[in-house]
Every structure is written in structure tokens, then in C-alpha cells.
Amino acid sequence: MKKRLALLMALVMMFSLCCFSAPAAFADDEVTLTLWSIATESDSSHQAFVDGIAAFEAEHPGVKIEHVTTENEAYKTKIKAAMSSGEGLPDIFFTWGMGFLGEFVNAGRVYCVDDDYANYADELPEAMTVNVRYDGKMYGVPYTMSLVTLYANMDLLAQVGYDDIPATYEDMIDCCEALKAAGIIPFGVSGKELWCLSEYVEPLVIKSVGGQALRDMYNGEASWNNEGVVKAIEAFEGMVENEYFDPSAAALGNDEVKNNFIAGKYAFYQNGSWNNKDIGEQAQFNVKAGTFPVLDDSIPLYSMIGGPNNTLAVTESSQNKELAVEAAFFLAKFMSDADYKSGANLPCWAADPDAEVNDLIQAAADMASKAEDMVLFGDNFLSADAANTYLDYIGLAYAGDVTPTEYVEGLDADLG
Amino acid sequence: MNNSLSGTRNWRKIVVYVILILWALISLFPVYWMLTFSLKTNSEIFGENVVGLPREWVWENYKRALHTGNMPRYFLNSLIVAITTIVITLAASVMATYAMTRLHWKGRKRMNSFFMLGLTIPIHASIVPLYTTLAKLKLLDTLWALIIPYSAFSLAMGILVCTGFMGDIPYDLDEAAFLDGCGVWGTFFRVIAPLMTPAVATVGIYTFLQCWNELMFANVFVNSDKWRTLPVGVQSLSGQYTTDWGPIGAALSIATIPTLIVYIFLSKKIQDSFIAGAVKG
């Protein structure tokens, strides 16, 4: 027994030694770029990445792109650890705009792509680059943008006599009451994942104060203590109190809530436009994508929460920056197109006008083109610490633990 | 009188059995649940049929789990990491314990407490410093980047267990070996080390549990597909916005079943080795 064990161990050791020191098997004239992303094999963008990389490699013989994928939450830890130590960084990495990328830019870890942008300016509108600009300089290449979308189960709405998404706030409230009376839960939201709550709060706020005012508050240039914000939070807390949201959802994750909506349990589900593909393909009912009505009539209906956020950036430590930048632009353009055509999300790059896309993505694209203003998701806009404090307040509002006044005063005090 | 006494005894016996059987069912439930949900669709998992047997046996889930990435390779990596970690932990802790229990020097007690500090350290706090160190040593993105931290974090427990075992070995043996002309090393290799085999199972299973399911280090310290471990592979089955839970269940079953099989075969041994090591605690 002992001998066998020793033999086994020896074998394993030998095997592992061989494995660990397997030599890198490519020729000298080949260049390998590393790309880190969150497009795991089960992610809806995975295939687009694979195709994009293949297309780039075909155009650039001798260049290989090694694609390292990590699950969303784990990715944040991974990229932060690497950025923190500055070692072992990839050439190109996936990032979200504004706050997330901003801290890496401040640390001097990200390569500025301003000069290269000129070559692509006619395909990638400058308006799409606002969330990756710091002091006016561009540090990343956005590829898809997302808008908060109100998905409606039209079959359930028809049951209470609505053939469209209510156009005014009062109408919306009446609709919710009618749904409730019919035993249908109006809204599905995950109360456990705070960002899902923000997908409800932020549209209410922007539709009450307008885009510029909200942007100023995020930037710390205006006080949150604003009648409009108070009104929006009042509306939100009212919706919770009146049980327009599924009360059970306080303990549910977004996955489950989305599944419930697809299973026909809720009349509405408000979340990012990245859900278009899943909802469009899986829902067995007539589904419509729209936007929440305004709280204040002076605010345009298409004041939207969202914007370009999925981004590729190049590291300052990359050994082949020029090539990496080229690849980043190439892949971004490719992904923008591919995700649009597959119905996964909205493109940042000029889209092919003849492309055939599904109804939901078409509706989202229409909303994007009608958008009067677009303000990025608060937790992307703000820096990491502030973003989490901000989400905490949304959680408190959901639980009814703060009054609307306490909410705005708290944000003023704690977001600094 | 005698009758009523044995009556209450029987009564109590029944109560004890009921509790034991209930607890056994509760303990078995996760395994049953994992195996069944690995064969279900999302809609069954989410609400329609949570605890029952699958209505439709979706073997496809296993196919998908196996074809995502390179599961067999991840499995092999996990195995290599686990076995190497166990070997290193065992060797290092047996040697250190020998020095701290059977060799005489000042401060050996304090050294023991120093190692016990390892039980108190939260694993997550060391990610960033460890990342930098591993990068400097050019070990990032190799299996060593996992083996070394896992071994270090299992060490405290290893030493604790080995101290218990080593205390059981009579000191006369050392003296006899010494009189036979064995040096410190001779005594260690010829007398002490062979007697430590019962510790293998205890330290082994503990170390195995530590590294088989570990996710945080495995995600951060390894990039290449070819060095990924099972938990990372399982995780890659969940997408950014949607997740099919069936294949995840399948992958989790694939990761867990070998553990269970090994455990079933070794459970007697593991229990015995716990006993052998327990006396001195």
C-alpha cells in the first residue's frame, strides 16, 4: 500500500512538473495579444468575441489573440488585483466606462487612444465616447450601449384593458391598481441586488428632474436636495408600499426575477436593454419594450438612463500598444455590429441600416434615436466608494427605512 | 416494573433513531438535490418543480457542462493541484511538527503558537499582496500559483493535526533509534515519518476540502485555459446576464461525485485516522 502510494505520488509529481514547465509553443515572429473579458462561454457575447478575434487574426497573420474570460463578479476582483500590482496585466481588457475605468486611468495604467480615434471618428460618433473620456482624453473604445427598458407583458396588460404601455404617470398608477385588482403583480424587481432597484429609481429621477440636473448631482455640482428627486423617491416608495413590486422579490436575485417575468408572473420588468435577446427569445407572450412615463410634464419622455458602457481598453504596460489599440478598435466595431444583429444590445458604432433585427432591439434602437438625453447608470457614473453608498440609499428607500427627505439629505452628506 | 423501564428505554431508543434518521435525511438532501437539479431545466429549477425528480431528464445538461471549455482538463488540473498541495502540506507540517515536538530547543512552544496564527488569517485579505509576490516570482498563471498559497493556508491545520499524532508516538523509539546511531534525520525518516501514515487521511481530507472548491485565488492567479481548475470552469457556465442552472448543476455534480466516491471508499479509514489523531488534540 505504502509503495503504491509512493509510486502514485512520484508519478503525479513528475506529471505535474512536466505540465508546469510546458514551453510556450509559438515561433518568434508571432505576436500574442492577451484580452481579458467577462464573455464566458455561456455569455451571450461569447460567440461574437470568438468571431471577432478570428476575423482580426485573419487580417493580421502572425498575430494571435489569447482570450481570457472570467465571470462578471470574479472579473472585478481579478482586474483590480492586477491593476493594483501592475503586474501580469493583459494588453486589452474589458471595462465599464466612467467610474470603473476612471480609477485605472488615474493610476496611469491605461493607454490613451485619443490619437488613434481620429481614424475611426466617422464610424464611432464622438457622442458615444463621453463615458471613456477623462479630462477630455479618450482611454477606451466603447462597443455596446444599454438603455433602461420597460418590458411589458402585453397579454397581461390586455387582461386589464390596456393595449399599450401607459403613457402618463397617472395612467401607469391606474394600470398598476387594475393589475393588482386582477391579482397580477405589476413589477418584478430583485430587492437583493441593489443595482436592479436603481433601474427603477433612476428613470423616476431623470423623468422628474431631467438629464442635466441628474448629471450635475452625480458630478457633485448640484445638491440632491431637489424637489424633483424628493418627488421621484416618494413615487418609488409609494410603489413599494402599494405592493406594485413583488413582495417576495426582496429575497430574490435578478436571475430569478427575470425568469419569473419570462414565465408570465409580472406585467412589467424594468432592466437594461441587454435583456432583449433573452426576453425576445424565451417569452411565450406578446412582449413590448418601452419607457416609463414622465413624472414632470416639462421633462421629455425620452430622457433615458443608460448609454455606452461596455468598453475595451488598452493597458499602458502592453508591449505592443499600437497593435493592441488596432485590435481594440477592430473588436469594438465588430462586437458593436455583432451584438446588435444578434439582438443582444445596442451598437455604439454606426449600425448597418439594412440589418434585420428583432422587434425588441428595434424598439430599443428607436428609443435611442429619439433620446433627448442619456445619463449613465448611477453605479457606473460614480466612483466605486460613492456608487456603493448611493446604492445603499436606494436599498434603504426600498425598505422604507428613509423618508424621501432623509434620502436626499443623506446623499448630499455622504457622497461628499 | 421491569417492563415499564424497558418500555421507556424502547421509547427513548425510538426517539433517538428518529432524530438520527431525520438528521441523516437532512444531510443527504443536498446530494439528492444537486443530482436532480443537474437534470432539470431552468423553469423546473425556478419554481415549477424544485425538489421532485426531474419531469424530463435533461442529460443534455451534462453534455453542455462537459463541452464548455475543457472540463476534463480542468478536472485534471484540480486533481494535480489537490494532490500536490496535500503532499507539500503533509511534508512541511510533519517536518515542522517533528522539530517542534521531538527536538529540544528554546522557543518551540512559541513557534507552535506562531503557526497557529494561520488559523486566524482571512484568506481574502491577502489577494493583492500575494498577486504581486507571485508575479515577481514569475509564478502567476501556473499551477504553482495555486499550490503554494493552498499549501500555506492548510499548514496551520496540518501542524495542529500532526502534533496530535506525534504526541502518541512513544519517546522511547527516538532514544532507541538514537542509540542505534541514527541522527536526527535518520530518526525522522526511519522511525517517525512511517508512523505518521494515519495523519495522511486527516490532513489529506482537510487540505482537499480547502483547495478542491476554492474559487477566489483560482480566478485571480490563473489566466490560461490550460491551467484552470474545476470551480472556475463551473463558474464559466454562468453568463453576464443569464444563467442556465441545469448545466451548472451538472458541472457541480461532476466536480462533487468523485469526492463522494473517494469518501465512501475511504470513510472508514478517515474515521479511524481522526480517532488516531484525536487523543491529544
Place this chain on the structure above:
Amino acid sequence: MNKPFRYKVNIFLFLLPALLLFVGVLIAPIIMSTVYSFTEWNGFTTPEFIGFKNYVELFTSRSINIQRALKNAFLLAILSCCIQLPFALWLALRLSRPIKGKTAFLSIFFLPVLISTVVIGQLWLKIYNPDYGVLNVFLRSIGLDNLTRIWLGDKKTALGAAFVPILWQYVGYHMLLMYAGIKGVPVELTEAAMLDGCTQAQVSRYIIIPYIRPILRVSVIFAITGSLKSFDLIYVLTNGGPNHATEVPSTLMISMLFLRNRYGMGSTIAVMLIILCFAFALLINMLFKEEK
């Protein structure tokens, strides 16, 4: 070469592998964390030395509310010592007496320890699910509808609900440790007591439990340090919510380190945790020694 010197070299050589691993992987990062804990640092730019400010903020800030996290962790530790360990001990005592199916029970009770946290976490999420969860369905089926709750989403029940799986999962582990200890009690001792007319309960109380005191000490240390450091299941089940009601020090630490980019503050929590765990380990050792 003189002998004592060679002896010392040998001692050193025996300790070397363990020391290298231990110092390199555990101690060095902790020293670095200690240094960071005195800085304001987001993890990326240059750290700024700020003395004890993080420590002061940690214990005074209402928004971090470390007091609540510590209270939760202590509560878990207490529950663990008052419910989990006694139950494990009861199981161990029972199974150490002749009983049918003993080996099977021993093996089965240990199973939850072997299952990964992901599975355990997902399972309990399903058990607690407010709509179709086993618990609420069961309560409804026996007519106790008014007892159904949104277990993990309600501030009043979330903490308790999150603790149950943590306590449950490791019962088998402690049981096996204690069982092993009981098997080490010399048979002559218990037999003599039985002949003297002691009942099983008395034998357990006066002979077995005092004898396995060293094992109990290990169990208590594991239970308490494990509770103070608990993270995985809480993270999966509630992630500290709703509204931080189930926050424990480790979840706060992770959120500071990797969500809020407050590396300095995260390190401060880490240092506090280590000191706390070590202090408790020493305290328990002292208590067990004194009682002897």
C-alpha cells in the same frame, strides 16, 4: 563541527519548508496589510499615510457600522457553541455506543462538509424561496400560513435564516472530531464506572467529557474563529443584505477591498479580524487550562 550547532542547523532545516510557506504566503501579506491599514489607498495610486484614522473611522462611522457586523459574528459564535457543538457532541456520544447503522450514520452526517458552498448556498436559497421554497410550502400545507416569511429578505428573519445553514453544514465535522476523541477514552475507565452503577449519562458527564477536553478545546476554537471569519454562505445567501442586516466583518472587508476600492479600510478590517481571532484562540486556551 560542534554538535549543538549541527543540531540547531537541523532544527532549522526541519522548520524551513513550513516557515518559507508560512512567512511568504501568510505573514508577509499580513504585514503589508498592516502597513496599508494606516493609509488611505484606493489600491491603484500612491498610498497616503494617515495614521490611525482608518481605525478611528472603522469604530465610529455609522455607515460602516462595524459594531453590527461584530455583533452578528459574535451571535454566530455563541449559537455555534450553544447549539452546534452540543448537538455534535450528543451525536458523537450516541454513535460511540453500540447502535445499529453506526458507520452509515457517521459517514452520512459528514457529507455536508464535502459539498461545495455553491451547492449548499443554492440549495438553501431554494429552501427559503418565499414562493415555492420548501419551508413556506411546508408551512402552508400544515395551515400555518401566517408563519410564512420572506426569510432572507426580511430584516427580522434574514440573520437567523442565514445562520441555520452555516451551523448545519459543520455539525458533521465537529461530530467526527468528538467521536474520534470519545473512541480514545480507555474502555477500562467507562467499564469500571458502569460496574459501579453509573448511568450512561453519568459516564458521559463525568468520564468521557472531561477526558476529551482537548478535543473540545479544538472544536471551540474552530467554531469561534470560523464564526468570526464566516463569509462564503452569507455571501451567497444574503450578501450582507437586506440593508446590511446580515453583514459580518468578512463581507464588510470584501466590500471595502474590491467593491468600494478602499484598500486601506479593507486592510484595517483584516487586521482587526486577525487580532480578534488570535485573542479568542488564546483566551479559549487559557480558559481550558485554568479549568484543569
